[in-house]
Amino acid sequence: MAHSQDTIDHARLLYIRAHKPAEISARLNVSERTVFTWIEKFNWKELLAFDTAEIEITRRISTLTNRENKTKEEVLELNALCKTFGTLKQDLAKAEKIMAEAKAIKDGQADAVEGAINRSNRRSNNKKKAKPKNDISNIDLTKFDTWANENLFEYQMLWRQVAHDPDLCRNRFILKSRQIGATYYFAFEAFEDAVKNGENQVFLSASKDQARIFKGYIQAFARNQFDIELKGADSIELTKDGKSWATLYFLSTNSSTAQGYHGHLYVDEVFWIHGYAKLQKLASGMAAHKKWRRTYFSTPSSLQHPAYEHWSGEKFNKGRSKKVEIDLSEKSLKAGALGADKIWRHLVTVEDAERMGCDLFDIIELKAEYSKADYENLFGCKFVDDNESVFPFTTLQKCMVDAYSKWLDVDFDSHSPCDMRPVAIGYDPSRIRDNAALVVLEIPRTLAQKWRVIETHQFKGITSEYQAARIREIYDRYNVKWCGIDTTGIGHDTFQCCIDLGLQNVVPILYSVSEKTDLVTRAKRIIDGGRFEYDMGKKELSQSLMMIHQITTPNGSITYGAARSGETGHADLAWAAFHAMQAEKQFDKSKKSDTATSKTRLTIG
Numbered sequence: 001m002a003h004s005q006d007t008i009d010h011a012r013l014l015y016i017r018a019h020k021p022a023e024i025s026a027r028l029n030v031s032e033r034t035v036f037t038w039i040e041k042f043n044w045k046e047l048l049a050f051d052t053a054e055i056e057i058t059r060r061i062s063t064l065t066n067r068e069n070k071t072k073e074e075v076l077e078l079n080a081l082c083k084t085f086g087t088l089k090q091d092l093a094k095a096e097k098i099m100a101e102a103k104a105i106k107d108g109q110a111d112a113v114e115g116a117i118n119r120s121n122r123r124s125n126n127k128k129k130a131k132p133k134n135d136i137s138n139i140d141l142t143k144f145d146t147w148a149n150e151n152l153f154e155y156q157m158l159w160r161q162v163a164h165d166p167d168l169c170r171n172r173f174i175l176k177s178r179q180i181g182a183t184y185y186f187a188f189e190a191f192e193d194a195v196k197n198g199e200n201q202v203f204l205s206a207s208k209d210q211a212r213i214f215k216g217y218i219q220a221f222a223r224n225q226f227d228i229e230l231k232g233a234d235s236i237e238l239t240k241d242g243k244s245w246a247t248l249y250f251l252s253t254n255s256s257t258a259q260g261y262h263g264h265l266y267v268d269e270v271f272w273i274h275g276y277a278k279l280q281k282l283a284s285g286m287a288a289h290k291k292w293r294r295t296y297f298s299t300p301s302s303l304q305h306p307a308y309e310h311w312s313g314e315k316f317n318k319g320r321s322k323k324v325e326i327d328l329s330e331k332s333l334k335a336g337a338l339g340a341d342k343i344w345r346h347l348v349t350v351e352d353a354e355r356m357g358c359d360l361f362d363i364i365e366l367k368a369e370y371s372k373a374d375y376e377n378l379f380g381c382k383f384v385d386d387n388e389s390v391f392p393f394t395t396l397q398k399c400m401v402d403a404y405s406k407w408l409d410v411d412f413d414s415h416s417p418c419d420m421r422p423v424a425i426g427y428d429p430s431r432i433r434d435n436a437a438l439v440v441l442e443i444p445r446t447l448a449q450k451w452r453v454i455e456t457h458q459f460k461g462i463t464s465e466y467q468a469a470r471i472r473e474i475y476d477r478y479n480v481k482w483c484g485i486d487t488t489g490i491g492h493d494t495f496q497c498c499i500d501l502g503l504q505n506v507v508p509i510l511y512s513v514s515e516k517t518d519l520v521t522r523a524k525r526i527i528d529g530g531r532f533e534y535d536m537g538k539k540e541l542s543q544s545l546m547m548i549h550q551i552t553t554p555n556g557s558i559t560y561g562a563a564r565s566g567e568t569g570h571a572d573l574a575w576a577a578f579h580a581m582q583a584e585k586q587f588d589k590s591k592k593s594d595t596a597t598s599k600t601r602l603t604i605g
Helices: 005-016 021-028 032-041 044-048 053-065 072-106 110-126 142-151 154-163 182-197 208-226 276-286 307-312 350-355 363-369 372-378 393-397 464-477 491-500 513-528 539-546 572-586
Strands: 171-176 201-205 235-240 243-252 264-268 294-298 344-348 422-428 436-442 451-459 479-486 506-509 532-535 549-552 558-561
Touching: 005 021, 005 032, 005 044, 021 032, 032 044, 053 072, 142 182, 142 208, 154 171, 154 182, 154 344, 171 307, 182 201, 182 208, 182 243, 182 264, 182 294, 201 208, 201 276, 208 235, 208 243, 208 264, 264 276, 276 307, 294 307, 344 350, 350 363, 372 539, 393 513, 393 539, 422 464, 422 572, 436 464, 436 572, 451 464, 451 539, 451 572, 464 479, 464 491, 479 491, 479 572, 491 506, 506 572, 513 532, 513 558, 513 572, 539 572
Parallel strands: 171 294, 171 344, 201 243, 201 264, 264 294, 422 479, 451 532, 479 506
Antiparallel strands: 235 243, 422 436, 436 451, 549 558
C-alpha cells in the first residue's frame, strides 16, 4: 500500500521526537514493519547521530510528558528517564566544575591552587583511621576507686570486697530490700571489671526492659565519669588500643541464644523469674569456667518460687546422701556468710541499709504508708507464703511475659502505645494508709486474644482532683472504652471529678460482698483461663495479686480481700486490675470460638 509523502514526513518527525516505531505505527495507522523500512530506507538514524544523550533523553521525556492517557509502562518509563536525567545533569555539572578548576589551576590562579591543596589535606585526614567505637583506652583507672570511696554505701563496699576475694566471689546470692541500689552498684562493678581486666559481663534479667536498666546505668556512669558515649543495643563491645577488649551483654531470660555467651554473670530479681530451673542450666553454661563470678540478687517473692530452693540450700541437698545445713537467720546473714554449698549469702533489709549509710529512706514514713505484711515483704526481706492465695505465684508465672520482646504491636516508647486499640482503666482510689492505683489493660478484640497490662501506676497522699487529672492523662493517650472506679467512700469524689472533666465511659463500682466476689471470681476465671498477660518486671502487681485471699465476714459470708483489715492495706494494684477486667461485661455473649468465626468482636464503643 502506497503512503503519501505527508504521512512519511509525519513519521520522520515523530521518529526525531523520540517516538518508538510501534507508537508511530499506531498513531499513523501504518504497519510497524513499514516504519522500520522507512527508517532504513531514508537513513533517519543519521538524523539523530549528532544528538547527545542529554538531548535524546530530554526529547523522550517531552514526548511522554505531553501524551495523554499514559499506560502503566509509559509512566514507569517516564519516571525512570526523569531520574536518569537528574543524575546526568548532576554528573555533567560536577564534570564542568572539575574541568573549570583544572583549567584555573593550570593557569596558576592562586585561589584555585589553595583550594586544591585544602581538599587534598581533608582527603588525607579522612583516610586516617576513625576512632574506634566505645574506646576505653584513655580511661584513668584510679577514678574507679575514687568514685567507689566517695559514693558507695557500706553494704555496697562489702559486695565489692567479696568480688575481689577469690574464696568468696565465685557464687554470691543477695536477698535485699527494694530500692537500695543493688542494680546500680552491680552495673558499676561489672563495668569496672570489664575496663580493668578485659573480661565479658553478662546481665540476665526477667524481661528486656529490666535488662535495659543495667545498660542505662553503665552508659550514664561512662558518660558522667569518663565523658565516653557507649553505643550498642543488646550488647556493648568495649575497645582498647584499636582492638576488641570486652563485651557487656544485656539479656532477658527468654533469649533463645543466651547460652552462647560467657562471662561474669549477674542475674537480677531471681525470685521473680519464670522458668527458674531452665535459667539455672543456662547460667551454669554461661559461667561454667572457674574464673567467672555468678551473682544472684533479688527482693523476695513467694516461698513456693523455685529459686527459694536455691537460696535455702534445698536444691543443693537434693540427691545427696550427706546433707548440709544452711543458716538463713538474719543474725548469720547480715554480715554475709559462706554456706556449705559454696554460696556467699547476704541479707540487707531497708533498716540494715540505713544503718550502713543509706540515707535515701524515711523508715517511719515507709511503715506508715505500707501495711505490716507489705513492708516486711518489700523492705524487710520476708517471703510470702501464698499457699492460701487466690492467685498463687505458680499461677501468675504463666501470665508473665517479656512484653518488650513479645508484644511487637505495643510501642512502649510512644505517646500512645496501643495506637487506637481499645483499653480499659481500673482505678482504686487513695485512702488514709494505702496508695491509689491505676492499671491500663488492653481489651481483647477477639476471644483468642488476652487481656494485657500496658501500664500500672501508684500514687501516695493525693487529692481527688489530682487523681482525676491523672486519669484524664490516660484518656489523652489511649482509646478508653471503660474506666472502672471504686466509688465506696472517698472514691466517689474521684468518680465525680472525672465526670466533671467530661470523661466518657466512667463506671462506678460500689463495693459489697457480692460485688467483691464478682470482681475476684471474674479475674480468677480470666487468669486461670490463660487470658491475662503482664510484663515480668511488674513485681508490684504480682505481689498485690498474691495478697488476695478468701475471707469470712463477721456474719459468716464468704468473700475476698487481702486477709487484713482496712487499716493495713488492701492490695491496691490487684483491685485496680479487677476493676478494669469488669469491662468484660461489654463483650458479645456469643460462645462461638474465634476459630469458627472472625466476626466475634467487642460490642463496646
